Amino acid sequence: MNEEVKLKLSQFLDIIKSQFDDIIGYHSYTIEAEVKAIKQNRNFYYIDLVEIQNGKIVDSARSHIFNPSIMISFLRDINILDIQELVGKKLLLTVRPTFHKTYNFSINILKIYSEFYIGGLEKQKQEDIEHLKDLEIFYLNHETELGEPAFHIAVISGEKSEGFKDFQTILSESGFNYKLTIFPSLVHGEKASGEVLKQLQKIMSQIDNGKIYNGVAIMRGGGGSEGMNWTNDRKLCEMVCKFRVPVISAVGHTVDKSILDMVARYDCKTPSEAAQTLIDIYEEYKEDIESEFEYIVLGIQDLVKRYTLELEGLSKDIPYHISKKVQIYKKELEGFIVDKKVKYHIQILSQSLENIYKNIKYNDPKKILLKGYSLVLDAEGKVINELELNKNYKLLTHGSMYKITILDKSDI
Incomplete structure (x- = not known):
């Protein structure tokens, strides 16, 4: 092992940071990335950025915003109150890469482009409209x-x-x-x-x-x-x-x-x-109902008026026809009643006449005289009874086989 290249961790990180800053650390870049997660700690914002291709995350990085006015201004421009609405949305960012000995590599966000975000939302909105x-x-x-x-x-x-x-x-x-x-x-x-x-x-x-x-x-x-x-x-x-x-x-x-x-x-x-x-x-709806109701009422009124006129016309003819019929039926009924009464009375009269005829035949004077009776007549030919014999009459007595004339009462 070569002890000349042996470094402590802090020394190694210092070298990396120095080289990082010399090469890219003081340069800013414009990048497009999607927000995977976001949180706020006091006035600082920490955002996990990702790149997604075909539905899969292909790269990721941590980022932060140490200047709170950057986020406040952006949220105001895009009319958002809750930073969680940014999750899943694409952002266009001006960033500067940083290397920290404790937190290692990170991205410092210097600007968020609201126009891109709004344009992205509008684009997404139009895509969703077309989808529906x-x-x-x-x-x-x-x-x-x-x-x-x-x-x-x-x-x-x-x-x-x-x-x-x-x-x-x-x-x-x-x-x-x-x-x-x-x-x-x-x-x-x-x-x-x-x-x-x-x-x-x-x-x-x-x-x-x-x-x-x-x-x-x-x-x-x-x-x-x-x-x-x-x-x-x-x-x-x-x-x-x-x-x-x-x-x-x-x-x-x-x-x-x-x-x-x-x-x-x-x-x-x-x-x-x-x-x-x-x-x-x-x-x-109420006006439609009232209009329909008014239409129905007018229709009913028209029907009532029309049928009333028809009934009035009929009523002029009905009494004449009915009264004529009644008169005919009345006459027929009366004739029927008369016929019945006449027949009844004829029967009674016929019976009475029959009885009279029988009595007349039974009381024929000739038949009475043949029985041994006699009739006393006055001078005018009227039959008299015995109570009238005290008067002076010219009398004629009839028998069946004889006639006797008496001039006055002294002859009796």
Whole structure:
């Protein structure tokens, strides 16, 4: 072993650092890398950078930002509040390689290009839009309808969100009947997309099991566009596209339309606008019902008027025809009754005449005289009884074989 080249570790590291600084340490470079992980310790930021090819990590390096204004300025430019939203994103960086005796090789980040990041996001956004269109589901949720009021709306929002409170207040003051079910979720930051997606899956599961929701409203309580990159999340937006009931996007005051805004059935800037949209739909439905009702009423009134005129025309003819028929039937009935009475009376009279005839025949004077009786007649030929014999009469007495004339009572 050659003791002339024997070095202590610290000496060896000093040599490396010196040579490193002489050769490349004072040069800056512009590199493109993807963020694998990021953390903050006080005012320092530590970022694990990687290069990915065909889905595999081919190189990695540690980096740091010791000047906090670099990160603060970048986050402000790209409207991000949570640094974890940078994970998985590509960055364009100005860096300087460093070698530290304790931490060894590292990369000191001097600048982050917000234009590249925004351009990268826009590029990714356009790729995701094309992906959804290639699947032929981009406009699928636009074909859904809320159905008939009263609406039951599932709301994905912060439970104590001011936006949700505004949404509730406007609906309650409208006088229409609504039912709201809240599904609490983060609506800011890197974790928001995962939580919103989880709640959408929960709502869909309930619908599959027979629960009725007319629509789903995803909302937040206003603010800027910071922390809203989750609204372009491909998995989340794909779920919204496939959702079987209308989705209302009301995620606040953002300048550019997100993919969520584009694929949702209703795109509203604020929860208040979402509430008014529901009220407008309710009003339109109400007007349609009232219009249909008015049409039906007018139709009924027209039918009533028409049939009334027809009935009035018939009523003029009906009394004449009916009265004529009644008169005919009355005469026929009366004739029937008369015929019956006549027949009855004829029968009675015939019987009476028969009896009279029999009595006449039985009381024939000739038959009486043949029995040994005699009749006393006055001068006029009228039969007299014995009580009248005390008077002075010229009498004629008849027998069956003789006649005797008596001139006065002294002759008797």
